[in-house]
Amino acid sequence: xxxxxxxxxxxxxxxxxxxxxxxxxxxxxxxxxxxxxxxxxxxxxxxxxxxxxxxxxxxxxxxxxxxxxxxxxxxxxxxxxxxxxxxxxxxxxxxxxxxxxxxxxxxxxxxxxxxxxxxxxxxxxxxxxxxxxxxxxxxxxxxxxxxxxxxxxxxxxxxxxxxxxxxxxxxxxxxxxxxxxxxxxxxxxxxxxxxxxxxxxxxxxxxxxxxxxxxxxxxxxxxxxxxxxxxxxxxxxxxxxxxxxxxxxxxxxxxxxxxxxxxxxxxxxxxxxxxxxxxxxxxxxxxxxxxxxxxxxxxxxxxxxxxxxxxxxxxxxxxxxxxxxxxxxxxxxxxxxxxxxxxxxxxxxxxxxxxxxxxxxxxxxxxxxxxxxxxxxxxxxxxxxxxxxxxxxxxxxxxxxxxxxxxxxxxxxxxxxxxxxxxxxxxxxxxxxxxxxxxxxxxxxxxxxxxxxxxxxxxxxxxxxxxxxxxxxxxxxxxxxxxxxxxxxxxxxxxxxxxxxxxxxxxx
Amino acid sequence: xxxxxxxxxxxxxxxxxxxxxxxxxxxxxxxxxxxxxxxxxxxxxxxxxxxxxxxxxxxxxxxxxxxxxxxxxxxxxxxxxxxxxxxxxxxxxxx
Numbered sequence: 001x002x003x004x005x006x007x008x009x010x011x012x013x014x015x016x017x018x019x020x021x022x023x024x025x026x027x028x029x030x031x032x033x034x035x036x037x038x039x040x041x042x043x044x045x046x047x048x049x050x051x052x053x054x055x056x057x058x059x060x061x062x063x064x065x066x067x068x069x070x071x072x073x074x075x076x077x078x079x080x081x082x083x084x085x086x087x088x089x090x091x092x093x094x095x096x097x098x099x100x101x102x103x104x105x106x107x108x109x110x111x112x113x114x115x116x117x118x119x120x121x122x123x124x125x126x127x128x129x130x131x132x133x134x135x136x137x138x139x140x141x142x143x144x145x146x147x148x149x150x151x152x153x154x155x156x157x158x159x160x161x162x163x164x165x166x167x168x169x170x171x172x173x174x175x176x177x178x179x180x181x182x183x184x185x186x187x188x189x190x191x192x193x194x195x196x197x198x199x200x201x202x203x204x205x206x207x208x209x210x211x212x213x214x215x216x217x218x219x220x221x222x223x224x225x226x227x228x229x230x231x232x233x234x235x236x237x238x239x240x241x242x243x244x245x246x247x248x249x250x251x252x253x254x255x256x257x258x259x260x261x262x263x264x265x266x267x268x269x270x271x272x273x274x275x276x277x278x279x280x281x282x283x284x285x286x287x288x289x290x291x292x293x294x295x296x297x298x299x300x301x302x303x304x305x306x307x308x309x310x311x312x313x314x315x316x317x318x319x320x321x322x323x324x325x326x327x328x329x330x331x332x333x334x335x336x337x338x339x340x341x342x343x344x345x346x347x348x349x350x351x352x353x354x355x356x357x358x359x360x361x362x363x364x365x366x367x368x369x370x371x372x373x374x375x376x377x378x379x380x381x382x383x384x385x386x387x388x389x390x391x392x393x394x395x396x397x398x399x400x401x402x403x404x405x406x407x408x409x410x411x412x413x414x415x416x417x418x419x420x421x422x423x424x425x426x427x428x429x430x431x432x433x434x435x436x437x438x439x440x441x442x443x444x445x446x447x448x449x450x451x452x453x454x455x456x457x458x459x460x461x462x463x464x465x466x467x468x469x470x471x472x473x474x475x476x477x478x479x480x481x482x483x484x485x486x487x488x489x490x491x492x493x494x495x496x497x498x499x500x501x502x503x504x505x506x507x508x
Numbered sequence: 509x510x511x512x513x514x515x516x517x518x519x520x521x522x523x524x525x526x527x528x529x530x531x532x533x534x535x536x537x538x539x540x541x542x543x544x545x546x547x548x549x550x551x552x553x554x555x556x557x558x559x560x561x562x563x564x565x566x567x568x569x570x571x572x573x574x575x576x577x578x579x580x581x582x583x584x585x586x587x588x589x590x591x592x593x594x595x596x597x598x599x600x601x602x603x
Contacts, residue, residue, distance in 0.1 A: 075551075075552075075561070075563055075564065075567075078563070078564060078567045079541075079544055079567070081567065081571065082537070082540060082567045082570045082571055083537075083541075085570075085571055085574050086533060086536075086537040086570065086574055088574060088578065089529065089530070089533045089574050089575075089577050089578045089581075090530050090533060090534075092578050092581060092582075093525075093526035093527075093529045093530045093533075093581055094526050094527075094530060097585075209556055209559040209560055210559070212559050212560050212564065213557070213558065213559035213560075216558060216559065221552060221554070224552055224554065224560070224561035224563065224564060225548060225549070225551055225552025225561060225563060226544045226545075226548045226551050226552065226563065230544055230545060230548075233545035233546060234545075236541060236544060236545045237538075237541055237542070237545055240537065240538065240541040244534065244537060244538075264585075264586070264590055267581075267582055267585055267586075268582060268586075270578070271575070271578045271579060271581075271582045274574055274575045274578045275575040275578075275579075278571050278572065278574055278575045281571055282568060282571055282572075285564075285567075285568065420523065499515075499519060500515065503515065503518070503519050503522070503593060504515070504593055504596060504597050505593075505597070
């Protein structure tokens with residue numbers, strides 16, 4: 001069934017790649033400065049950035065993973081749909097505007113604003129690279145599996161293709177090309193999911209309740225209630241904390257706020273993004289339940305144990321192989337775009353924070369900065385491919401959840417405190433970021449999914465699959481305790497200036 | 509009232525509203541999560557002739573609450589915060 005669709009899927013995908021490479025060629029001619037490479041020259045509109053934010057965020061894990069989880073285990077999947085959205089309002093209320101006013105290319109610009117540059121930049125680069133690497137693993141593994149299933153290509157061939165196309169976008173087109181790839185991908189994904197949902201609902205008199213009723217008739221009350229996925233209540237709460245505060249610590253999302261002209265546009269763009277993403281996750285309810293009734297759980301699991309093929313299989317049932325091909329191509333495009341955004345944020349951390357601020361002490365020429373950014377991009381593309389190859393067969397949803405835990409513990413506390421707390425010191429911020437990163441990574445290694453499933457030990461040292469419940473409070477405590485123990489008068493003095501600029505913007 | 513005091517006031521107001529709305533979002537989400545984690549049978553209770561459960565409805569409500577709270581904030585900031593900031597900045601420019 002899947003093989004038949006090869007022609008449409010491949011044609012749609014090649015079409016997407018050609019169009020986006022065309023855009024990259026156009027963008028490359030407009031990418032001459034670091035401000036253009038990292039922040040698209042700050043000329044992106046609110047609606048455009050809203051779509052691009054949604055594009056950066058709605059990864060293969062959301063489209064394929066959550067639809068699959070809802071199809072396979074009913075209500076448990078919905079818990080994920082809800083969790084992926086709730087970090088967005090928090091980012092709007094607390095982070096987006098001050099970040100736009102205070103920073104230039106990375107979130108470290110904000111944390112380091114009134115602190116000593118070097119320690120903060122180094123710590124922020126460590127945490128950024130940890131989040132980016134973790135997130136890249138999830139995307140590359142997802143891409144390899146997906147392309148293998150959809151196009152019949154070998155896993156390793158698939159990840160090399162993703163790495164190479166993504167490299168072309170970022171290397172030549174920088175943020176301008178990446179933004180347009182995100183916009184196109186988000187529009188395609190929202191449209192594809194909406195069409196699929198309407199086709200599902202058409203079978204049930206356009207009434208979601210009829211669809212849900214059919215699910216319960218087929219799979220019983222269990223489809224409507226918390227089940228196996230949330231057997232450990234602390235795991236559920238811990239993942240919830242990571243998702244809620246992790247969004248506001250994701251470097252590739254935070255970086256997007258620099259692509260708009262001012263704080264007002266940043267605020268409006270994040271409101272658009274929240275609406276798009278919310279709509280998308282409501283649609284996953286319909287897609288997941290639709291797949292479990294119209295395709296059947298047995299058929300979905302038979303194709304892929306993880307259930308990741310639920311949405312493509314649903315497209316096949318409703319619109320035939322042509323529609324399956326289009327939906328598959330959209331899923332592939334989704335991964336490609338997210339990987340490009342991640343790579344760009346990693347390159348910004350290396351070229352701007354580490355090379356520009358630490359090695360060159362802020363005295364760096366345009367030319368050199370761009371060159372270092374491009375070298376870093378190539379290095380990260382190679383890293384992405386290597387990570388994809390090394391972690392073949394891992395559970396994508398769990399890895400993404402763990403990437404959120406790093407972002408929530410390593411980046412969010414330092415970022416929030418740097419904006420709101422006068423007494424934050426260089427030592428406190430740097431220690432919070434480093435300890436947040438290291439303890440989260442350590443607990444991930446010791447957790448059941450890695451220590452037992454991957455390393456084949458008998459019993460997990462740390463019982464929870466997601467460490468957020470421990471590491472997020474820990475990072476706050478570390479930052480506050482160290483700042484209070486070793487005060488830094490210069491930082492406290494700089495707070496007023498930082499605050500004025502944070503609220504009044506550059507002109508103030 | 510001098511410029512510094514006015515800035516203090518607006519800034520404090522923005523953080524207060526931000527914190528309040530963050531609290532509302534956290535209450536909605538962690539309310540849902542705690543219900544799912546601790547009161548599984550309540551989450552599974554059926555509604556509407558058994559075609560939907562309490563958990564599904566509340567999950568959808570949390571998803572709708574997120575963009576609604578965001579819209580509330582954006583409306584407030586566009587109407588009250590931006591003009592106040594602009595006024596302050598103009599004052600600063602004149603000096």
